[in-house]
Amino acid sequence: MTKIGLEIHLQLNTLSKVFCSCSTKQVETPNSNVCEICCGFPGSKPVLNKEAFEKALKIALALDCKINRVTFFSRKGYFYPDLPKNFQITQYESPIGINGKFRGIRIRRVHLEEDPGALVHKGSYCLVDYNRSGIPLVEIVTEPDFKTAKEAREFLRELITDLSYLDVYDKKSDFGLKADLNISTTGAKVEIKNVNGLKDIEDALTYEEERQSREVPKNSETRGWNAERRITVLQRTKESEDDYGYITETDLPVIEVSDKLLKVIKDSIPELSKEKLTRFTSQYKLSDKDAKVLSNNKRLSELFEKVAKQVDPEIAAKWIIRDLVNQLNYHKKTLDQANIKPEYMIDLLKLFEGKNITDNTTKQVMIKLIKEKNFSPKEYIEKNNLIMQSSNSKIEEWCEQAVKDCPQAVEDYKNGNEKSLNFVVGKVMQLSNKTANPDIVRKILVKLIRK
Amino acid sequence: MKAKEYVEKVKSREISAVKTTKGILNEIKKINGTYSFFNAISENLALELAERIDKNPKGKLAGLPISIKDDLCVKGVETTCSSNILKGYRPPFNATLVNNLIREGAVIIGKTNQDAFGFGSFNVNTDMGIPKNPVAFCGVSGVSPTYGLVSRYGLIDYANSLDKLGPIAKYVEDLELVLDVIKGYDFKDSTSLKQDIIKEKEVKKVGLIKETLDVDPKIKDIILKKLDEMNVEYEKVLLPKTSKYALPSYYIIAMAEASTNLAKYCGMRYGQEGKVNLPFNESFSEVRTKNFNKEVKRRIILGTFTRMAGYRDAFYLKAMKVRTLVIEEYKDLFKKYDLLVSPTMPIVAPKLSEVNKLKPRDHYMMDVMTVGPNLAGIPHMSVNAGFYDKLPVGIMFTANHLNEKRLFQVGKGL
Numbered sequence: 001m002t003k004i005g006l007e008i009h010l011q012l013n014t015l016s017k018v019f020c021s022c023s024t025k026q027v028e029t030p031n032s033n034v035c036e037i038c039c040g041f042p043g044s045k046p047v048l049n050k051e052a053f054e055k056a057l058k059i060a061l062a063l064d065c066k067i068n069r070v071t072f073f074s075r076k077g078y079f080y081p082d083l084p085k086n087f088q089i090t091q092y093e094s095p096i097g098i099n100g101k102f103r104g105i106r107i108r109r110v111h112l113e114e115d116p117g118a119l120v121h122k123g124s125y126c127l128v129d130y131n132r133s134g135i136p137l138v139e140i141v142t143e144p145d146f147k148t149a150k151e152a153r154e155f156l157r158e159l160i161t162d163l164s165y166l167d168v169y170d171k172k173s174d175f176g177l178k179a180d181l182n183i184s185t186t187g188a189k190v191e192i193k194n195v196n197g198l199k200d201i202e203d204a205l206t207y208e209e210e211r212q213s214r215e216v217p218k219n220s221e222t223r224g225w226n227a228e229r230r231i232t233v234l235q236r237t238k239e240s241e242d243d244y245g246y247i248t249e250t251d252l253p254v255i256e257v258s259d260k261l262l263k264v265i266k267d268s269i270p271e272l273s274k275e276k277l278t279r280f281t282s283q284y285k286l287s288d289k290d291a292k293v294l295s296n297n298k299r300l301s302e303l304f305e306k307v308a309k310q311v312d313p314e315i316a317a318k319w320i321i322r323d324l325v326n327q328l329n330y331h332k333k334t335l336d337q338a339n340i341k342p343e344y345m346i347d348l349l350k351l352f353e354g355k356n357i358t359d360n361t362t363k364q365v366m367i368k369l370i371k372e373k374n375f376s377p378k379e380y381i382e383k384n385n386l387i388m389q390s391s392n393s394k395i396e397e398w399c400e401q402a403v404k405d406c407p408q409a410v411e412d413y414k415n416g417n418e419k420s421l422n423f424v425v426g427k428v429m430q431l432s433n434k435t436a437n438p439d440i441v442r443k444i445l446v447k448l449i450r451k
Numbered sequence: 452m453k454a455k456e457y458v459e460k461v462k463s464r465e466i467s468a469v470k471t472t473k474g475i476l477n478e479i480k481k482i483n484g485t486y487s488f489f490n491a492i493s494e495n496l497a498l499e500l501a502e503r504i505d506k507n508p509k510g511k512l513a514g515l516p517i518s519i520k521d522d523l524c525v526k527g528v529e530t531t532c533s534s535n536i537l538k539g540y541r542p543p544f545n546a547t548l549v550n551n552l553i554r555e556g557a558v559i560i561g562k563t564n565q566d567a568f569g570f571g572s573f574n575v576n577t578d579m580g581i582p583k584n585p586v587a588f589c590g591v592s593g594v595s596p597t598y599g600l601v602s603r604y605g606l607i608d609y610a611n612s613l614d615k616l617g618p619i620a621k622y623v624e625d626l627e628l629v630l631d632v633i634k635g636y637d638f639k640d641s642t643s644l645k646q647d648i649i650k651e652k653e654v655k656k657v658g659l660i661k662e663t664l665d666v667d668p669k670i671k672d673i674i675l676k677k678l679d680e681m682n683v684e685y686e687k688v689l690l691p692k693t694s695k696y697a698l699p700s701y702y703i704i705a706m707a708e709a710s711t712n713l714a715k716y717c718g719m720r721y722g723q724e725g726k727v728n729l730p731f732n733e734s735f736s737e738v739r740t741k742n743f744n745k746e747v748k749r750r751i752i753l754g755t756f757t758r759m760a761g762y763r764d765a766f767y768l769k770a771m772k773v774r775t776l777v778i779e780e781y782k783d784l785f786k787k788y789d790l791l792v793s794p795t796m797p798i799v800a801p802k803l804s805e806v807n808k809l810k811p812r813d814h815y816m817m818d819v820m821t822v823g824p825n826l827a828g829i830p831h832m833s834v835n836a837g838f839y840d841k842l843p844v845g846i847m848f849t850a851n852h853l854n855e856k857r858l859f860q861v862g863k864g865l
Contacts, residue, residue, distance in 0.1 A: 036544055040715050042537070042607040043524040043546060047641050075711045077758075081731045086714035125727075128719075245758040247707050247767060250612035252641050 005144035007180040009137050012055045013170040018136035019046030030129035038134035040084030045251045052136035055168040056112040060097025063107045068094045069257045073249040082117040092246045106143035149205035162272045164298040187216035195225045284313040290321045299335040306342040311349045338370045348377040360434045361386045390437045399444045402427040454625040461514035468514030472501040490521045491529040492561040500558045510556025521562040524605040534567040536742035537722040546605020547637045555632045569609040570746045588800030590835040590843030593619040594626045597852045598828030599644035602637030608712040610705035623862035652856035654789045658688035663793035673844045677836040693823040696773045701822035703770035710754025778827045785851040795833040795845030824849045832858040
């Protein structure tokens with residue numbers, strides 16, 4: 001039976017690094033966002049970033065962990081070129097949280113540590129960039145409770161969603177989330193080190209499960225994930241457990257989590273995706289599918305809830321959960337990138353709700369809203385005369401013209417081909433610059449042709 | 452001349468800081484070849500600081516020449532900890548202590564020799580030429596203040612939980628003056644204290660630590676004679692746990708911490724470089740093998756051993772527990788006594804030829820008097836108590852946390 005456990009590393013979205021005041025912004029020039037502390041220069045000392053500690057605590061609480069009220073940091077010793085001090089400041093005996101649970105999976109521990117630098121391989125040599133060194137990482141270790149790769153991926157997706165509600169994690173790139181994967185099937189336990197991003201994590205697990213059915217591992221081993229070839233590769237077999245020679249990091253004081261701090265952090269935890277899902281179905285009468293899409297996306301649900309205050313939720317659901325999401329996917333943009341102002345979306349959907357613009361216009365304007373910056377739908381609609389025309393005389397004019405322009409389609413319709421009417425309707429829409437109310441157009445056209 | 456008098460004369464422009472500095476720099480240059488006191492002479496920095504003071508003589512230490520031990524970072528001045536591995540390293544920042552000294556007008560003249568990374572008692576484990584006059588046996592005064600009173604930011608770590616910074620000077624008054632400048636909370640050192648030294652300075656009752664009198668009888672006599680002269684009430688006290696366990700615990704903790712602190716020296720970022728056309732592990736090993744001396748390697752190996760899985764319970768974690776017991780033992784005595792007294796060292800300064808015959812364990816035994824207070828983080832001060840065959844004997848006073856004023860009070864009276 002397959003057993004999978006994850007050791008997840010997430011970069012926290014703090015303003016500054018975990019033990020110095022360097023910014024956490026991603027910087028292009030290598031080794032330009034560094035200081036004596038994150039480069040481990042002799043004599044420099046770490047100072048704990050309060051924001052990082054509190055965000056780690058928030059995660060531990062959200063994952064239902066028991067909080068260690070007295071907690072401290074340790075040095076984990078190993079030599080590696082990306083590790084400036086050749087030890088990592090992490091937590092060992094006293095992680096911030098232990099014994100939690102999330103989505104039915106048991107959480108063994110949650111702790112705070114520093115990210116090492118990054119190795120940049122260039123042909124025959126390798127360079128080190130310490131810009132990443134000291135970015136706060138939270139490590140979340142699960143028990144081996146997953147039975148399939150898919151379960152693990154789904155868990156991670158839900159975890160990330162909730163972390164975004166907690167405002168502790170921004171998905172900048174796949175490198176913001178790494179995991180070590182432990183998987184055992186029928187043989188010994190295998191660890192796959194350092195896999196980036198959800199897709200690769202699922203693929204590495206799927207590959208490994210299949211591989212182990214062919215070659216049952218006799219000894220524990222550590223493997224790596226080759227992202228290009230999509231396979232795992234043996235790194236070393238483990239005769240004994242790794243020995244990191246942990247000792248206390250006495251440059252940092254022991255931290256006591258006070259009742260007050262605990263309460264403040266607990267109170268700061270917002271409604272998470274699971275509760276949102278329930279509320280969305282009852283409050284807005286959304287379908288399970290719509291509610292799920294919405295609760296899994298922080299920005300989308302924020303946009304929806306703002307719009308649904310002023311527009312019929314059913315209309316908001318159709319346009320935001322379905323059409324907007326489809327258009328974003330089609331244009332390969334995230335909601336963050338599109339950065340749509342809720343007021344603009346409200347303006348647009350109010351016009352639609354009041355039957356002032358057609359379906360088609362709504363859709364076209366929404367695409368512009370996705371693609372263009374500071375695009376005001378109201379101004380655009382007014383400027384381009386896109387207000388829906390329902391006046392019969394005006395529409396009749398366009399219809400008469402259309403019937404003249406499409407004799408073949410009219411003939412076909414008369415001969416019983418119902419679909420050919422659509423062609424004529426399309427012509428009217430073209431003539432009206434898509435502003436004609438399509439229901440009225442149909443009625444008039446039918447009347448005109450049957451005359 | 453005491454430092455305070457000198458500073459006042461600089462302020463009243465009776466003495467020129469530049470002239471003093473030049474004189475000192477010339478003297479150092481003349482004798483340093485023979486004695487290797489200094490690893491680096493910061494001539495430019497010293498003259499710049501002295502000129503600044505002559506123009507505007509201000510500060511508690513205006514124009515006072517001060518040398519900095521080579522384990523403290525001075526911006527732009529070669530800082531090596533007396534180890535080859537840091538040869539050529541010029542820190543890009545000042546230690547907080549150095550900034551504090553400069554702010555009060557001190558003139559930084561150079562970096563003094565030491566045992567490499569602080570490992571030793573006789574200054575023979577240095578890679579920078581053996582100084583002929585080790586500081587521990589010089590007959591001067593020195594104070595090691597309460598842990599956290601002086602910021603360690605910019606101190607190249609030996610053992611983070613034990614390292615303390617304090618001044619060495621001829622007079623106790625000078626110690627007090629300099630400590631006043633370098634102490635104080637520093638947000639860059641998370642172990643730095645927000646509390647200040649307490650005001651109480653009266654010394655009514657003193658405890659003489661019985662176990663520390665098991666030394667050369669002549670040293671013991673000098674200590675007892677000094678105590679009698681002091682005219683305070685004293686009696687013998689016992690520190691059984693500390694006497695038995697402080698030394699091994701101290702060395703276990705110190706070496707465990709040191710072995711992690713020394714990991715960063717691998718030739719990649721500062722100091723001596725290794726070959727880059729090797730796998731990193733081989734390159735690191737090459738630099739470390741070549742540039743660490745024997746004592747440094749011994750401590751890395753011992754320290755790494757004590758924190759390995761399977762041994763850390765028996766050594767490192769146990770030593771941490773013993774440390775708590777040692778602190779409690781001292782705290783109990785301070786309920787009854789204002790100060791504790793002992794010799795500073797178990798022997799007088801040995802000849803270099805004698806030191807070379809000592810085994811590593813004999814070296815470690817030299818710290819038997821000072822490890823207790825260091826484990827407990829309590830302040831202690833050594834002053835000259837007399838001479839034995841013309842060699843100085845130090846007497847050590849130990850006080851409760853933040854009771855430095857009591858130490859100075861007694862020291863000034865001697």
